[in-house]
Amino acid sequence: MLEVTLRHGFPGFTLEASFAAPAEGVTVLFGPSGCGKSTLLAAVAGLLRPEAGRIALGGAVLFDSRAGVMLPPERRRCGVVFQDARLFPHLSVEANLRYGLRRAPRGAEGPDFSEVVELLGIGTLLGRRPALLSGGEKQRVALGRALLSRPRLLLMDEPLAALDQGRKAEVLPFLARLKQRLRLPILYVTHAMAEVDRLADTLVLMQAGRVLASGPVEEVAARTDLPLLGARRDAGVVLACRVLRHDTAQGLTHLAFPGGELAVPLATVPEGGPLRLRLRARDVVLATEAPRGLSVRNILPVVVEGLAAAEGHAAMLRLRAGPSLILARVTREAVARLALAPGQAAWALVKAVALSGPDGEEAPDD
CATH class of the missing domain: 3.40.50.300 (P-loop containing nucleotide triphosphate hydrolases)
Structure with a gap:
């Protein structure tokens, strides 16, 4: 040490x-x-x-x-x-x-x-x-x-x-x-x-x-109480994942993390290998009802753990997907309209992620 x-x-x-x-x-x-x-x-x-x-x-x-x-x-x-x-x-x-x-x-x-x-x-x-x-x-x-x-x-x-x-x-x-x-x-x-x-x-x-x-x-990285991190445009969380399987026909790699699974663009990491993923708060959308008929691939059941005011007219939500923490930046108007509060069940729609495998490759998921 x-x-x-x-x-x-x-x-x-x-x-x-x-x-x-x-x-x-x-x-x-x-x-x-x-x-x-x-x-x-x-x-x-x-x-x-x-x-x-x-x-x-x-x-x-x-x-x-x-x-x-x-x-x-x-x-x-x-x-x-x-x-x-x-x-x-x-x-x-x-x-x-x-x-x-x-x-x-x-x-x-x-x-x-x-x-x-x-x-x-x-x-x-x-x-x-x-x-x-x-x-x-x-x-x-x-x-x-x-x-x-x-x-x-x-x-x-x-x-x-x-x-x-x-x-x-x-x-x-x-x-x-x-x-x-x-x-x-x-x-x-x-x-x-x-x-x-x-x-x-x-x-x-x-x-x-x-x-x-x-x-x-x-x-x-998930500390929203630290302005040096929470105020950044790329504020978000880092998730340590494992590669479950590759679907070459669909061009997707399926990942597991404590709290769920995610599908991302095809990665070069072998099955079973580690892959680090950043979920940016600005790329997470929240729904209070189970979403249907969307192009977004990744929809995770979550529980609202807390919320805090962010810069401008935004709010930062802390969401739990099992033991894992996810952040979402939404408008304060959305918080009021959806009546979001701690303890509420919701669904997190992940619009994009950034990947970093053991060889350092990165790819956006849109």
């Missing part, structure tokens, strides 16, 4: 944050630019000495202001990937990768050279220099170099922020594959919700130097 509690002041800004991250999976630091995400990551890496606090990884203390402990970066065994790849321009891709391998502690466990090359799909790039690589290729090589240093923790500071949409689509599947294949804790900084949906297991929500909430992504 990664445990972080720290305080550090800058002119006009103070970072005062505390959170704990599991020993496996991806923990995402999410929030607007300037909220302190990258500063916090720098403190974990040992690139910044906080004024006060404590940082521990797997029981090993990396920093403790009271005890006077401040391990230097090279002893923390953190692999770091920045926005810019920071490859050695005079070395080939293979030489850049082997530089990371030379930095690995003797006897440290981790993926070998061939496994990293296969995992990141960079076998054809080994003889090239960085100047001949695309932005996405550079980031994959930088990630490979970090992995070959056999880190105990991988730190990624907005690794996709400098890439256009095409290059992001190139790199994301490899990050998702990394998450599936290697049991390595990752601390990932981003302000892009799409990256949260695809990669996060744990979400740490930050604003103005403070941690507003932290926990499993399914729980934190």
Whole structure:
């Protein structure tokens, strides 16, 4: 487990944050630019000495202001990937990768050279220099170099922020594959919700130097009491699903989640495999009578759990489909007209979803 509690002041800004991250999976630091995400990551890496606090990884203390402990970066065994790849321009891709391998502690466990090359799909790039690589290729090589240093923790500071949409689509599947294949804790900084949906297991929500909430992504993403999430146009919930079956004739994949089933456009995930799904509140319509004769495929029986005012003339409804939470953004006029209230049975009509499978693919369901 990664445990972080720290305080550090800058002119006009103070970072005062505390959170704990599991020993496996991806923990995402999410929030607007300037909220302190990258500063916090720098403190974990040992690139910044906080004024006060404590940082521990797997029981090993990396920093403790009271005890006077401040391990230097090279002893923390953190692999770091920045926005810019920071490859050695005079070395080939293979030489850049082997530089990371030379930095690995003797006897440290981790993926070998061939496994990293296969995992990141960079076998054809080994003889090239960085100047001949695309932005996405550079980031994959930088990630490979970090992995070959056999880190105990991988730190990624907005690794996709400098890439256009095409290059992001190139790199994301490899990050998702990394998450599936290697049991390595990752601390990932981003302000892009799409990256949260695809990669996060744990979400740490930050604003103005403070941690507003932290926990499993399914729980934190559904917090309508947090303006940073509830006010977003893409506000919604994340559901962890399993593929039940593929209907190639109809072009559909049928998913199961705790609380029901959903049909979505044909996905490439094998039957029985995991697939993460985002249900946006703006794409859920509510009915108080069983709908009939509609083009919408997905209709879920739900119970209204609660409602709250949203921006403008909208209201945000919390709906329960079995143990799963679904959000719906509707007008306040609709709430009054349908006499919606907690405890009421209803039907949620899902107009669209966004999918993220283990390889990071995404497809809209209209």
